[in-house]
Amino acid sequence: MEEDNGAVDSGATTGGPLVGFPSPPPPIYRCTLTPALEAKAREELQEKPEWRLRDAQALRDMVQKEQPNLRTRLDDAFLLRFLRARKFDYDRGLQLLLNYHASRRAWPEVFHDLRPSTVRHVLEQGFITVLPQPDSQGRYILCLRPGKWKQNDYPFVDNIRAIYLTLEKLIQPEETQVNGIVILVDYTGVGLSQASNPGPFLAKKVVSILQDGFPIRIKAVNIINEPRIFKGIFAIIKPFLKEKMAERYVLHGSDLASLHRNIPRAVLPEEYGGVAGRLDFAVWTRTLLDSEEDFVVEFCQPDPLEGAVPPDAMLFEGEAGSQADETFRNLRSQLYYCY
Template identity: 80%
Template sequence: MADQHESIDLTSPPVDSSAAAGFNWFPAPPPPMYSCTLTPELVHKAREELQEKPEWRLRDVQALRDMILKEQPNLRTRLDDAFLLRFLRARKFDYDRAMQLLLNYHAGRKAWPEVFQDLKPSTVKHVLDLGFLTVLPQPDPAGDTSSVYAQVLHLYCRKWKPNDYPFVDNVRALYLTLEKLIQPEETQVNGIVILADYTGVGMSQASNPGPFLAKKVVSILQDGFPIRIKAVNIINEPRIFKGIFAIIKPFLKEKMAERYVLHGSDLRSLHKNVPCSVLPEEYGGSAGQLDLCSWSRVLLGCEEEFIVEFCQPDPLEGVVLPDSMLFEGEARGQDDDSFRGLRSQLYYCY
C-alpha cells in the first residue's frame, strides 16, 4: 500500500491563510497533516448527526482511501485525511455513498467546462465586487452560537442583471465560495444555510437561467459537492418566485425541497429560522450592517490556492466511470420544451 501512495500526491496544496486571517469570523484552513479542530460540542454533534466516531475516524478515512486506490487507481484526486473527511461527513460515513460523491465531484468539473475551466477568484472579481453573494460573519462573542450554527451564505439576487454578464459567472463565484467554506471542519459538521434576498427581482432575471442550467446547479449542490445544505431561506420574494421555484423544484430531492422556507417580508418568520445574532441590521439582526465586500477580499486573497486546486490537468483523464454517473447526457430538447411551458408560468405570475 505504501508504494501505491507514493505514486499519488497525498498532501494538501500549500495554503496561504493570511487572506482569511484578517477576518477573525472565518477560520483558517486546516493544516496538511490532519489534526482534529472540532470543539467537544461539535465532536458530540458529529457523532449524533453524522455517525462520526473519533476513535474510528482515521480508520474510516483509510477505508475510503483504499476503495479509491483499488476501484479508481487512475483518478488524480487528493487523498489526504482532511480532504476525504469532507466526503465521509457529507454522506454520514457511508463508504459507498462517499465514494460516489467523490466521483460526482470530479465528474461535475469535466461535464461543465464553462464553470470549471480556469476557475479562480480573479476571473469572477466582477461578481464578487458587485455583491451578488457574500458570507455573513459569525458572531465573535464567547457564546456557543458561533460554534454550533451553520455558516450563512447570502445571495443578493437583484445585483445580477442578464445584460451585465452571463449567469454562469454567478455559478463560478458560488462554487469558489463553497470550496472555501468547506475547508473548516466546523462547516463540515454544521453545514451551511442559504439566505436569498429576492427584493426587486424581475422577469429578466427570473427567466434567464432556465431548466437546463438550473438542473446542473442543483445536481452539483445535491450530489456533487461535499457540503450539508441545512436550509434555503427566501426573503422578500415577489409573486414571480412561484415561477422561479417551478423551474427548480423538479430537480430537487424531496428532503431538499422541504428545506426551502419562504418568508415574504416577515422578518419574525426569518428570525425563527436564523438567529438574530448572525443576521445584519437589514434583516432585523444584531450583527451590524451588511458587508458586501469582505468576502470578496477573502476569496481574492486565495488566488494561488485555487490555481493549485483547479487549474491543473483533468483528474478524470483515463478514468472509467460507472454507467450511473452524474451529468450523463441531459436531454436538451426536452429541457427546452419544458422551459417554454415554465416561461409562460413566469409571465402569468409576473
C-alpha cells in the same frame, strides 16, 4: 508523502488566516473539532473519533483499488469531507467523490480556470457574500441577492462560478463540515429577465451538483422578499430537488421576524433587522481573493477523470435539445403568467 497518521500530503497550500472566518485545517490532518462538535458529529454523522483515520484510510483504499487513474487529493482532511457528508458510508462517500470530480467534466464553462480573480466582478457587485459570524448553531450564512445581477452585465454562469468557489472555501474548516451551512436568498429587485435565467437545464445542473456532487450539508434555504414570479422560479427548481431538500426551503416574504426564528440568534445585517451594520461584501471578497493560489492548485490542473470511469449520474447527457427547449418555453410561460 505518507505520514504516521495515514495522511497524504497533497501539496496544496492553505493560505493565510481568514478575516472573520475560521482558518482551513493544515495539510497534515490534526482534528480541530471541539469536544462539543465531536459529540455532534458522533450523533448526527456516525463519526467515531477513534475510527476516524481508519475510515479515511478505507475510503483511500477504495479509490486506489476501484479508480486507480483518478487524479484526486487523498489526504485525510480532504477525504473526511466526503465521509461526513455521507455519514461515513464508504460506498456513498466514494460516489460523492466521483460525482465531485465528474462535475468538472460535465460543466467546463464553470470549472475551467476556476479561481477568485475571474469572478471578482460578481463578488464586488454584491451577488454573493458570507456573513462573518455564524448563527447559534455554528452554521455560516451564505447570502445570495439575485436582484444584483443584470443580464447585460455578465453571463449568469459567472454567478455559479462564484457560488462554487464560496462553497469550496466554506467547506475547508471542519466545523462547517459538521454544522453545515444556511443559505439566505433575498429576491429584492428580481424581475422577469432575471427570473427566466437559469432555465430548467441549467437549474438541474446546479441542483445536481449541490445535492449529489459537493460535500456540504445545506441545512436550510431561507427565501425572503420573493415576488409573485417566485412561483414560476420555484417551479423550475422543485422537480430536481430531493424531498428532504425541498422541505428545507422556507418562504418568509417580508416577514423578517419569521426569518430570525429560522436563523436562531444570527447577527444579521441591518437591512435584515440585525445589529451588524450594512452588509459588507468586501470582507468575503477579500477572503476569496486572498485564496487565489489555493484554487489554482485545486482547479487549474489536468482533467482529474482522464482515464478514470466517471459516474453516469453527473454527466447531464441527453437532456439538451428540443425536449429541454420545450420545457423551458412552458416554464417561461408560467413566469409571464405569474408576473
